Amino acid sequence: MQIWRVNVGQRNLTREPAPESWSRLGGRGLSARILLDEVDPSCDPLGAGNKLIFAPGLLVGHMLSSCDRISIGGKSPLTGGIKEANAGGTTGLQMAYLGIRALIIEDIPAEPGFWVLHLSKQGARFEQTFRACPEPAEGVSEDPKGLIGLGVYETASKLLEKYGQKVAIALIGPGGEMKLSAAGIQNLDKDKVPSRIAARGGLGAVMGSKGLKAVVFDAAGCPKPPIANPEAYREAQKVYNKALLDHPQTHTYRDYGTAAMVQMCQTFGSLPTRNFSAGQFEGADAISGEHLRELLLGRGGVSNPTHACMPGCTIRCSNVFGGEDGKVIVSPLEYESIGLMGSNLGIDSLDAIARLNWQVNDLGLDSIEVGAALGVAAEAGQMGWGDAARALELLDEIRRNTPLGRVLANGAVSTGKHFGIQRVPAVKGQAMSAYEPRAIKGTGVTYATSPQGADHTAGLTIRARINHLDPKGQADVSRTAQINMAGYDSLGACLFAGFGFAVASVETIASLLNARYGWNVGTDILQALGKETLKLEREFNRRAGFTAKDDRLPEWMTREPLPPHNAVFDVAEEDLDGVFDW
Ligand code: SF4
Numbered sequence: 001m002q003i004w005r006v007n008v009g010q011r012n013l014t015r016e017p018a019p020e021s022w023s024r025l026g027g028r029g030l031s032a033r034i035l036l037d038e039v040d041p042s043c044d045p046l047g048a049g050n051k052l053i054f055a056p057g058l059l060v061g062h063m064l065s066s067c068d069r070i071s072i073g074g075k076s077p078l079t080g081g082i083k084e085a086n087a088g089g090t091t092g093l094q095m096a097y098l099g100i101r102a103l104i105i106e107d108i109p110a111e112p113g114f115w116v117l118h119l120s121k122q123g124a125r126f127e128q129t130f131r132a133c134p135e136p137a138e139g140v141s142e143d144p145k146g147l148i149g150l151g152v153y154e155t156a157s158k159l160l161e162k163y164g165q166k167v168a169i170a171l172i173g174p175g176g177e178m179k180l181s182a183a184g185i186q187n188l189d190k191d192k193v194p195s196r197i198a199a200r201g202g203l204g205a206v207m208g209s210k211g212l213k214a215v216v217f218d219a220a221g222c223p224k225p226p227i228a229n230p231e232a233y234r235e236a237q238k239v240y241n242k243a244l245l246d247h248p249q250t251h252t253y254r255d256y257g258t259a260a261m262v263q264m265c266q267t268f269g270s271l272p273t274r275n276f277s278a279g280q281f282e283g284a285d286a287i288s289g290e291h292l293r294e295l296l297l298g299r300g301g302v303s304n305p306t307h308a309c310m311p312g313c314t315i316r317c318s319n320v321f322g323g324e325d326g327k328v329i330v331s332p333l334e335y336e337s338i339g340l341m342g343s344n345l346g347i348d349s350l351d352a353i354a355r356l357n358w359q360v361n362d363l364g365l366d367s368i369e370v371g372a373a374l375g376v377a378a379e380a381g382q383m384g385w386g387d388a389a390r391a392l393e394l395l396d397e398i399r400r401n402t403p404l405g406r407v408l409a410n411g412a413v414s415t416g417k418h419f420g421i422q423r424v425p426a427v428k429g430q431a432m433s434a435y436e437p438r439a440i441k442g443t444g445v446t447y448a449t450s451p452q453g454a455d456h457t458a459g460l461t462i463r464a465r466i467n468h469l470d471p472k473g474q475a476d477v478s479r480t481a482q483i484n485m486a487g488y489d490s491l492g493a494c495l496f497a498g499f500g501f502a503v504a505s506v507e508t509i510a511s512l513l514n515a516r517y518g519w520n521v522g523t524d525i526l527q528a529l530g531k532e533t534l535k536l537e538r539e540f541n542r543r544a545g546f547t548a549k550d551d552r553l554p555e556w557m558t559r560e561p562l563p564p565h566n567a568v569f570d571v572a573e574e575d576l577d578g579v580f581d582w
Contacts, residue, residue, distance in 0.1 A: 001101035008210045009107035013124035018101050027057030028084040028489035029529055030102055031073030032536035041544035045077040046209040054103040057492015061096030061225040063312030066494035068093045076201035078181040078411055079429045079453040082540040085203055086489055088309035089187035089196035094168035097219035109211035114148050120218040129213050147213050151362035152186045156194040163216050171214035173364020176204030178401055180409040182369035189309045195331055196309050199366035228518030236511035244500030253317040254306050256289030258335035263288050269565045270439035272344045274385050275375035276425040278563045279436045283348025287338050301326045315496050321354045329354040339434025340371025346385030359395045372412035372431030380419035428453035428550055438562040438569045440468045445478035445571055449551045449579045451537035459485050469567050475575035487530035548577050
């Protein structure tokens with residue numbers, strides 16, 4: 001496994017062995033190590049000094065269920081701190097076949113423009129791309145190299161036509177080209193749909209600043225990565241698969257997807273509603289996982305409540321959301337999009353949310369950040385609660401790159417500043433996910449203290465056996481969740497793979513790594529990876545100027561009661577400051 005270094009200023013590729021200190025890291029942990037070693041934390045996130053890192057997790061490469069995720073990292077234009085966003089799909093797998101431990105994209109182009117970077121065992125090829133012709137005149141064929149300005153769906157289908165159906169592609173939409181802070185990086189799922197987004201923190205804008213519309217990973221002729229002890233690997237895999245299949249949550253997520261969280265959050269009073277002003281939504285039933293399943297089964301055809309984002313996933317929490325006309329509206333429709341663009345905007349129609357979601361995806365933007373920004377805009381009177389048609393118009397402002405569109409797609413904080421709204425649900429510049437932190441206080445601790453900014457995937461605590469409204473003990477559950485998640489993100493394991501590992505025990509993780517690499521790691525490996533990753537990330541942020549004062553929820557959440565429990569966020573500041581004392 002090698003480090004591939006692409007310089008977009010010189011348009012060249014060098015391949016080198018990983019230094020010793022990087023060799024046992026993967027995914028999020030490796031990305032953090034590289035950023036700390038090579039990037040000045042005070043640099044301009046969109047300037048030549050920032051680097052964009054693609055790093056598959058340590059378990060990626062053998063279709064172990066739900067364990068082929070790609071971590072993408074860089075300094076965030078949204079938070080000004082370190083950022084890692086990970087995604088399912090096929091990018092990680094193809095990179096592992098190519099033997100890439102990490103791809104480091106450096107510098108900015110010497111001249112303005114966008115390129116498609118094609119990577120294969122032969123090396124790197126840069127192909128310049130041009131502005132897409134909006135409507136080619138009759139009889140005039142469209143420029144096949146015209147990708148600039150196109151949404152991710154059309155871009156992906158043109159690239160697949162050109163490079164063949166077996167490649168993996170990471171690409172940006174117009175949002176990344178416009179260097180908007182809510183822009184993410186889309187990846188193809190197993191069905192070649194660019195639906196798996198490394199969404200958070202504006203890494204799509206970093207890719208845009210590097211002049212890359214897409215990176216094509218072409219592993220033709222490459223073997224699977226070697227396994228040091230195939231028999232031991234097969235044994236450990238069997239234990240893990242069985243544990244995963246037997247876990248009751250696997251069945252819940254297969255049947256209802258992440259949308260199962262709607263009713264759970266409604267019950268806890270933690271469903272963000274009308275710009276985080278309430279924790280229960282009167283339209284929750286209509287946007288629930290139960291209703292989503294019923295709707296999709298009833299529609300049949302292309303609709304499917306169960307779908308896998310990557311080859312080999314046995315949980316299959318994803319879905320294909322088709323309309324009444326039998327055509328796909330969006331795939332997948334996830335809880336976070338339902339929460340932020342549904343209840344948070346007062347919208348109670350899954351069809352309407354799915355249409356909003358398609359637009360946001362096509363623009364290559366993060367539905368959490370954009371949904372939160374729309375909630376703030378609604379509070380400022382830019383749209384009525386529940387007005388999905390107006391929400392679509394606001395998304396069109398983004399597509400047309402108008403001043404209002406740029407304000408919205410630079411995130412919730414940008415929108416709050418522009419309209420003078422104080423109730424902005426964000427930490428370190430990044431919008432909160434769809435778990436109200438006043439009602440799920442452990443997740444509030446994660447939002448406050450994670451080096452990533454507000455992000456449920458950094459340490460969700462909703463399943464912890466604790467009274468979520470009691471401020472005591474929340475720092476402890478957040479610490480455990482943050483360490484575990486940083487560990488899973490370094491392995492390339494999906495959040496839900498944790499169900500399997502929790503039952504099969506951490507020994508299985510050690511067995512898989514030892515069999516794969518010929519190592520001799522102990523059962524504390526998940527903890528060790530998680531702690532090391534968090535330490536590196538916090539050090540990067542410290543050097544970027546972050547202090548304990550940044551590890552706080554917005555002040556209004558500490559005094560504004562949240563119905564129905566009238567809870568405020570009251571975890572003690574000493575507890576927040578002690579989260580990383582281990
Ligand atoms: S559980 Fe869901 S998100 Fe995780 S790998 Fe499977 S389909 Fe993808």
